[in-house]
Amino acid sequence: MTHLEQLEAESIHIIREVAAEFENPVMLYSVGKDSAVMLHLARKAFYPARPPFPLMHVDTTWKFREMIEFRDRIVDEYGFDLLIHVNQEGVKQGIDPFVHGSALHTDVMKTEGLKQALDKYKFDAAFGGARRDEEKSRAKERIFSFRTASHRWDPKNQRPELWNIYNARVQPGESIRAFPLSNWTELDVWQYIHLENIPIVPLYLAKERPVVERDGMLILVDDDRLKLRPGEKVQTKSVRFRTLGCYPLTGAVESTAATLPEIIQEMLLTRTSERQGRLIDHDQSGSMEKKKQEGYF
Amino acid sequence: MAHQSELIAEDIQAYLKSQEQKGLLRFITCGSVDDGKSTLIGRLLWDSKMIFEDQLAALSADSKRVGTQGENIDYALLLDGLQAEREQGITIDVAYRYFSTDKRKFIVADTPGHEQYTRNMVTGASTAQVAVILVDARKGLMTQTRRHSYLVSLVGIRRVVLAVNKMDLVDYSADRFEAICKEYQLFASGLGFKEITAIPISALEGDNVLHSSERTPWYDGPALLEHLETVQVEDSAASRPFRLPVQWVNRPDLDFRGFCGTIVSGTIRPGDAIVVSSSGQTSRVARIVTMGGDLPQAVAGQAVTLTLTDEIDISRGDLLAAPEQRPAQSDQLEAHLAWLHEQPLAPGRSYLLKTAAGSAPAQVRQVKHKIDVNTLQQQSAETLELNEVGLCQIAVSKSIAFDPYGDNEATGSFILIDRLSNATVAAGMIDRALSGKPSEGQRRLPLDKADRAALKGQQPKIVWFSAPLEETISELPQRLESRLHSLGRHTCLLDGETLRATLGGTLGDEAHLQRVAEVALLMIEAGLIVLVVATAPSAWVEQLAEDRCLAGELLNIKRGKAAVIDGATVVLSDQTASQAEQVEWLVENLPF
Numbered sequence: 001m002t003h004l005e006q007l008e009a010e011s012i013h014i015i016r017e018v019a020a021e022f023e024n025p026v027m028l029y030s031v032g033k034d035s036a037v038m039l040h041l042a043r044k045a046f047y048p049a050r051p052p053f054p055l056m057h058v059d060t061t062w063k064f065r066e067m068i069e070f071r072d073r074i075v076d077e078y079g080f081d082l083l084i085h086v087n088q089e090g091v092k093q094g095i096d097p098f099v100h101g102s103a104l105h106t107d108v109m110k111t112e113g114l115k116q117a118l119d120k121y122k123f124d125a126a127f128g129g130a131r132r133d134e135e136k137s138r139a140k141e142r143i144f145s146f147r148t149a150s151h152r153w154d155p156k157n158q159r160p161e162l163w164n165i166y167n168a169r170v171q172p173g174e175s176i177r178a179f180p181l182s183n184w185t186e187l188d189v190w191q192y193i194h195l196e197n198i199p200i201v202p203l204y205l206a207k208e209r210p211v212v213e214r215d216g217m218l219i220l221v222d223d224d225r226l227k228l229r230p231g232e233k234v235q236t237k238s239v240r241f242r243t244l245g246c247y248p249l250t251g252a253v254e255s256t257a258a259t260l261p262e263i264i265q266e267m268l269l270t271r272t273s274e275r276q277g278r279l280i281d282h283d284q285s286g287s288m289e290k291k292k293q294e295g296y297f
Numbered sequence: 298m299a300h301q302s303e304l305i306a307e308d309i310q311a312y313l314k315s316q317e318q319k320g321l322l323r324f325i326t327c328g329s330v331d332d333g334k335s336t337l338i339g340r341l342l343w344d345s346k347m348i349f350e351d352q353l354a355a356l357s358a359d360s361k362r363v364g365t366q367g368e369n370i371d372y373a374l375l376l377d378g379l380q381a382e383r384e385q386g387i388t389i390d391v392a393y394r395y396f397s398t399d400k401r402k403f404i405v406a407d408t409p410g411h412e413q414y415t416r417n418m419v420t421g422a423s424t425a426q427v428a429v430i431l432v433d434a435r436k437g438l439m440t441q442t443r444r445h446s447y448l449v450s451l452v453g454i455r456r457v458v459l460a461v462n463k464m465d466l467v468d469y470s471a472d473r474f475e476a477i478c479k480e481y482q483l484f485a486s487g488l489g490f491k492e493i494t495a496i497p498i499s500a501l502e503g504d505n506v507l508h509s510s511e512r513t514p515w516y517d518g519p520a521l522l523e524h525l526e527t528v529q530v531e532d533s534a535a536s537r538p539f540r541l542p543v544q545w546v547n548r549p550d551l552d553f554r555g556f557c558g559t560i561v562s563g564t565i566r567p568g569d570a571i572v573v574s575s576s577g578q579t580s581r582v583a584r585i586v587t588m589g590g591d592l593p594q595a596v597a598g599q600a601v602t603l604t605l606t607d608e609i610d611i612s613r614g615d616l617l618a619a620p621e622q623r624p625a626q627s628d629q630l631e632a633h634l635a636w637l638h639e640q641p642l643a644p645g646r647s648y649l650l651k652t653a654a655g656s657a658p659a660q661v662r663q664v665k666h667k668i669d670v671n672t673l674q675q676q677s678a679e680t681l682e683l684n685e686v687g688l689c690q691i692a693v694s695k696s697i698a699f700d701p702y703g704d705n706e707a708t709g710s711f712i713l714i715d716r717l718s719n720a721t722v723a724a725g726m727i728d729r730a731l732s733g734k735p736s737e738g739q740r741r742l743p744l745d746k747a748d749r750a751a752l753k754g755q756q757p758k759i760v761w762f763s764a765p766l767e768e769t770i771s772e773l774p775q776r777l778e779s780r781l782h783s784l785g786r787h788t789c790l791l792d793g794e795t796l797r798a799t800l801g802g803t804l805g806d807e808a809h810l811q812r813v814a815e816v817a818l819l820m821i822e823a824g825l826i827v828l829v830v831a832t833a834p835s836a837w838v839e840q841l842a843e844d845r846c847l848a849g850e851l852l853n854i855k856r857g858k859a860a861v862i863d864g865a866t867v868v869l870s871d872q873t874a875s876q877a878e879q880v881e882w883l884v885e886n887l888p889f
Contacts, residue, residue, distance in 0.1 A: 001598050003321035003402040012600035013559045016544040020613050045557070047588035047602070049549035132393050139392040158390065159721040160416055160637050162423040163710050164559075165651055169719035172783055183404055185395045194313060265309040 004192050011038075011180040012045040013164060014143055015127070018178045019045075019052050021168035022125040025178075028114075029055040029082070031067040032244045033200050034129035034181055036074075037189055040198050041180060042127075043078065054081035056126075058117055060109035061086060062097055062246035064222055070201045083121065087113035097248040098226065105246065115151050118175065125168075125176045133185045143182045149173035190267065194260045204263065206240040206255040217251030242267075319397070322525060325406040325421045325454070327445035328431030333462045337431065337500035338407055341522065342396050344507050391421045400526040414441075415448060415670060415684035416637045419724050422452040423710070426530040429458045429521070434467045434497070437477050443484060444670045450488035451633060451686065451726070453706050456528060457485070458494045460521060464513065465499040471515040487673075494528075496521050534597035538622035539563030539571070540700070540708050542654035543615045547602055555586055555602040556611055561653065561707035563619060565603070566594045573609060574616040574624055574698030580607040614655025616698040616708065624698040624708060627730030630691045633702075634661070636681040638715070638722035642689075644680065645751040648722065649714040650693055653707050658694040658716075660751070665690060681723075690731060702726035716754040717785060749824035753787045756888065757821035759851040761829045763838050769876070770869075774828045776880045781889060786826050791817060793831025807837075814841055821850065826889065839865070852887060862886060 001009070018025050027042060029035050042051040057071060075082045090108040097105035118126060132139050142158050144166040159167050170176060181189070193200060210221040212232050219226065221234050226248065228234070239252035240263070257266045304312035328334035394405040406421030408414075422428065428449040432442055449457065459481050467473045478495040485493060496505055497513050498521055504510035505520045519527070540562045547555035565571075565582055572579045585592040586602040595601045603617070611617070618624050636642055642661055650659035667678040667687035681687045702709030713723040750757045762774055778788050793813050800812045813831050820827045835853060842851035842865050853866050860870035860882060867887065873879055 001321075001596075002317060003319050003397075004317070006321045006598060009559060009598055009600040013544070016557055016600070020545050044588045045600070046545075046547060047586065048553060048555075049547050133395045139394065140390045155390075160420045160724070161721075162420055162712055162724045163653070163706065164424075165653055165710065165712050167651070167712065167714055167719070167721045169649070169714055171719065171785075183393070183395070185397070185402075187397065188402070191313065191316060195317065261309040261313060264313065265305055268305045 004188065004195065007184055007188055008041065008044070008192070010164070010183060011041045014166070014178060014180040015042050015045040015051075017166055017168070018125050018127065018144075018176075021166075022176070024121070024123050025053045025125040025127065026056045026083070026118075026121065026123045027051070027053055027127040028129070029057050029071070030129060030244075031057065031063070031071045031201060032129070033189055033193060033204060034131065034184075036198050036200050037184070037192055038127060038129045038181060039074070039078075039080075040196060050079060053127075054083050056083040056085060056117060056121075058110060058113045059084050059086050060105070060113065060246050061091060062105070062109070062225075062248060064201070064203055064220065064244060064247045064250075066203050067201050067244060070199075074199065083117070085113060085117035085120070087116055096225070097246055102249050105249070109246075118151065123175065124170055125178055127178050127180060129181050130179050131184050131186070131189070132179075132182050141179065141182070143179055144168060145177045145179065146170070147175045147177060151175070187264070187267065190260065190264045194264065201244060203241045203244060205260075206238050206258045206262075208236050209239050209252070210234045211237050211239055211252055218254070220247050220250075220252055222247040316399070319399075319401060321402045321404070322427065322528070322530060323404045323406070323425050324427040324429055324525065325408060325418070325425040325449070326429045326431065327408060327418060327449065328462075329433075329439060329441040332431040332433050333500040334407070334431050337460070337462065337498070337506065337521075338394055338405060340500055340503060340506055341403075341405075342394060391417045398522065398526055403525065414444065415635055415686065418445065418448045419452055419635045419637070422449055422454055423724065425452075425454055427456045427458065427525070427528055428454045429460050429525075431460050431462050432477060432481075434461050434463045434470075434473055434477065438480055438484065440671050442481075443673070446485055446488060447668075447670055447673055448635075448686075450490065451635070453702060453726075455489065455491040456494075456530065457490050457492070458496060458521065458524060461495060461497050462500055464497045464504060465502045469497070469504075469510075469512045471513075474516070492528075494518070494524055496524065534562045535564055537562040537597070537705065538624075539565055539569070539617075539619040540624065540705065541565075541571075541601075541603070541617040542652075542708070543611055543613055543617060546612060553604070554608070555604050556617065557600075557602045558617075559600045560595055560597050562597045562705055564594060564596045567591075570620050571603075571605070571617045572620040572623060573611050574618055574626065575614075575696075576610065578609045579620050580605040580609050582606075616654050618698070624700050625730050626696050626698050628693045628696040629731035630693065630697075630699070630727050631665075631729050631731050632689055632691055632711075632725045632727045633686060634681060634689050634713070635686045635724045636683055636722065637724060638720055639683050640715070640718075640720075640722070641683070642681040642723070643751065645748055647716060647752045647754050649716055650691070650697075650711050650725070651714060652697060652699065652711045654698070656714075657697060658752075659713070660692050662690045662692050664688070688728070691725075699727050699730075701729055703728075746822045746824055749822070751824075753824050755786050755824070755826060757824050757850065758826045758889070759817045759821055759829060759846065760826065760854060760887075761817075761831070761833070761838055761851060762854045763831070763833045763835060764854070764856045765832050766830070770879060773869075773876050773879055774830050776876055777883055778828050780880050780884055781826060784884070784889070786889060787824065788826045788828065789820055790828045791820075791830070793829070810837065814845075818845055821846075835866075849888065 087109050095105055095108045130138055142161045146159060147153060211218040212221060212234055218239055237254055238256050240255045240257060241250060241252055244250060255266060257263045326334050326338060392407045394407055396403050406425055408417040408421040430445050461474055461477050474497045496518060497516050498505045500506060504512055507520055507522045509520050541558045541560050543556050543558050545557040547557050567582050567584060569582050570579055571582060583604045583606045585595050586604060616624060644661050644663060647658045647660055649656050664678045664681060665688045666675040667681060667685050668675055670686055678687055700708040709727045711725040712721050713725060715722050746757050766773060774790055778790050781788050791813060796813055797809060810831060810833050817827045817829050838853045851865055855868050856871050857868035861868045869879060
């Protein structure tokens with residue numbers, strides 16, 4: 001078997017284990033490329049049936065518009081149940097990443113929103129598309145990662161994980177985050193998308209787009225909530241996104257790579273890691289570890 | 298070398314095509330502190346372009362701040378992921394690293410050399426195909442080297458690389474290298490390795506890591522990465538007997554009934570006969586279903602869905618197998634256990650034994666011996682502590698299908714889960730089935746309350762509410778019982794007033810209390826946690842505890858100004874208004 005076939009089989013195994021061992025699992029769907037792969041694998045795992053769990057999108061109300069269009073199209077096409085959760089308290093408080101910064105926005109709209117949604121539906125397992133190669137604190141995370149009833153992750157008290165036998169036991173209120181793509185790298189994900197022809201949000205491909213340069217990042221002018229600061233002007237540049245999230249927090253890269261092979265080519269020839277485009281990791285050293293302990297995916 | 302192919306720039310399509318056939322190798326690195334393991338892995342990642350510019354910038358800043366290499370890059374910081382570890386300068390846990398070259402993708406299980414060595418090494422090695430064991434050329438074989446080698450062999454790794462590191466510090470001496478190799482060959486001869494490849498390297502200087510070094514002209518073997526790219530690991534799994542543990546029964550409608558799982562060994566084609574291990578029923582494979590279309594054949598490693606020609610009863614946990622080469626079947630096992638938890642093994646206690654196929658309650662009857670992982674000597678033992686390895690006799694509550702671990706790792710392995718804390722406490726490797734039921738001599742006679750309680754995974758207890766319960770806390774005993782029940786405890790609630798009618802209503806108060814106490818004592822004999830609601834003088838309850846119970850077995854619940862626990866006397870604060878808070882306080886503070 002090739003490396004992609006082995007990774008695919010391992011992920012399908014994990015997805016089936018979760019479906020079999022938990023009463024109420026959910027697949028977190030972030031609309032990004034990793035989610036696209038995870039969704040594809042879930043369809044494979046249960047074919048010809050549909051996956052026996054719903055999808056859930058924790059919407060911060062600041063996602064790129066093209067992500068939302070793509071999400072609704074995919075869900076419709078494959079006939080998934082989609083739950084959309086927005087932290088209404090955050091909306092009421094008027095949380096705005098432009099005003100309040102990335103840390104507070106992420107905490108309220110993403111981390112709190114996710115916890116609210118998990119509590120509301122009483123999910124005992126939630127799939128996430130995170131990969132261990134993304135960030136240092138993820139390298140030690142388990143495939144079945146235990147969370148306390150208050151959604152906390154305790155990195156020093158993780159269950160050892162041996163062979164492909166997963167400990168799925170939780171008390172009421174506790175839960176597991178399951179990461180079927182743990183062993184994939186960014187390159188694996190792109191190669192697989194290419195090989196399997198998996199649909200992705202067009203924002204990953206380069207196109208002329210209106211952007212503003214701010215704090216060293218290129219921010220897409222996605223709607224009129226982006227207010228220009230003195231001296232800033234909207235430029236049209238050929239850009240693409242290596243990672244997708246909230247548009248005010250996600251920097252574009254200048255690129256002409258308009259096809260999948262060109263993206264992969266560009267990736268192999270560059271030496272900048274994919275999370276650099278995300279503001280949240282740079283807040284402070286060890287910030288991802290801190291967020292994860294608090295319940296961030 | 299990694300992704301250096303000119304094809305990337307010139308013809309990406311052709312490059313991608315060439316990458317589709319790439320294989321995968323999982324290996325583990327083992328070394329003691331200061332063997333240069335982090336430097337080695339850091340170099341492999343760096344040279345295969347898996348460290349990107351922004352990571353390097355962060356690393357360089359970190360190196361200056363907390364590094365130990367002066368102005369140079371401290372690769373260890375790249376690998377030590379968690380902030381707590383970085384501050385303490387130790388690697389606590391197994392971390393997984395990824396890099397790839399044009400020939401293979403690699404998954405490295407990076408395990409610390411000192412702390413929790415057995416737990417982490419066994420975990421990391423359980424999914425590895427090759428082990429890279431580092432030795433400092435100046436120090437030669439150390440106790441740790443022997444320990445690492447034994448654990449690697451215990452978990453079934455058959456291919457080992459002995460990386461003799463820091464050759465730069467022994468002047469690239471061929472004699473020194475030869476001496477270490479010879480000593481290792483001698484030591485490892487009993488460990489069942491198929492292949493030992495010794496390579497002289499300098500992780501710091503890069504000698505023989507990616508390319509053969511000119512400074513070791515006397516060495517004509519491959520560089521480490523070359524070896525890892527080419528070492529044959531395409532094992533015999535596909536040619537071994539067919540096994541598929543059923544994970545999930547797929548029933549989208551009445552016309553389709555598929556059995557989903559990963560083939561762990563063997564090959565299967567439509568028309569092939571299979572047997573269901575638990576029932577012995579046989580059938581034939583009708584289709585091998587995947588989303589990409591039906592397959593003419595599937596082999597070990599593939600995750601598939603099988604449909605059968607007959608309607609037979611199969612559920613999750615069943616093992617589908619080749620009828621002419623059936624797995625063993627028994628409820629009495631002999632297995633090596635590696636203990637992974639701070640709380641030691643309790644023989645007789647009921648744990649959950651989980652295999653690839655399913656789970657069942659199981660008890661460790663006896664530790665036959667433990668193995669000193671440093672000297673490989675067998676020692677007698679009653680129990681296993683954290684990081685100890687031993688050969689144990691295990692009784693499972695139902696018969697399970699398995700193969701000896703040496704024949705099939707996927708069907709011969711299990712984990713033990715503590716039924717109270719849900720922690721994974723042990724890794725198990727089955728050696729064989731024990732013939733028949735245990736003899737009378739092995740069985741404990743007569744059973745006592747500790748045996749009965751062990752099966753329930755709890756300590757028997759009487760919780761006596763001896764003070765009258767006023768209106769505001771009248772539901773407390775019921776709520777406490779419900780909470781304990783949700784924690785998986787086996788309980789019973791005795792209400793003194795209700796029992797009056799059945800135990801003899803005409804008796805005086807003291808005689809009645811005596812009868813209630815006898816019932817409660819019988820129940821702890823059965824291993825239960827008994828909650829008694831019966832108003833009684835404290836002195837009488839304390840006398841009962843002293844005369845008839847073990848220390849701490851009877852808890853006398855009273856009311857008072859502040860919440861305190863004094864030995865067997867528990868005072869509930871009458872200041873705490875909420876019954877829910879009282880319950881949580883009791884659960885947190887009492888040894889249930």
